Amino acid sequence: MAGLILDSDALIALMNVNDEHHKSIIKRLFQTQDGFSISVVTYSEALIRSFETGKESLMIERISELVNEIVEVTKSIAEIAADLRASAKIKLPDALIAATAIEKGLTLLTFDEKLAKKTPGAELLGS
Numbered sequence: 001m002a003g004l005i006l007d008s009d010a011l012i013a014l015m016n017v018n019d020e021h022h023k024s025i026i027k028r029l030f031q032t033q034d035g036f037s038i039s040v041v042t043y044s045e046a047l048i049r050s051f052e053t054g055k056e057s058l059m060i061e062r063i064s065e066l067v068n069e070i071v072e073v074t075k076s077i078a079e080i081a082a083d084l085r086a087s088a089k090i091k092l093p094d095a096l097i098a099a100t101a102i103e104k105g106l107t108l109l110t111f112d113e114k115l116a117k118k119t120p121g122a123e124l125l126g127s
Helices: 008-015 022-029 040-053 056-066 075-088 092-104 113-118
Strands: 004-006 037-039 069-071 107-110
Touching (some): 004 008, 004 092, 008 022, 008 040, 008 056, 008 107, 037 040, 040 056, 040 069, 040 092, 092 107, 092 113, 107 113
Parallel strands (some): 004 037, 004 107, 037 069
16 A cells, blocks of 8 residues: 555654654554545544543644645545444444545554454554
């Protein structure tokens, strides 16, 4: 697979220097020159905490500076996600993120072992 797409846990770790996975995602992203994409679902999940703390403008700006593309959920992605939910029994947000990676031919970077196992071509990141 060519490009990279980050799962929500990977994006959140990237954005928070105090996250236990921050160094791991930084190290992994430095291995490539390509940049990365995220699903609109990942975008939404990454913004939750900043809305709770009133810092959403800063987070939106930081994400827009780092991310090459925020991929919208299409009908095709929704269909792939439904199939993943039915066969792999993963939660809808994870299924939509995985389906986005599959549809776009991207390598999903995640710290979620179950999601990595259920997503073809995904890369499980370590701590």
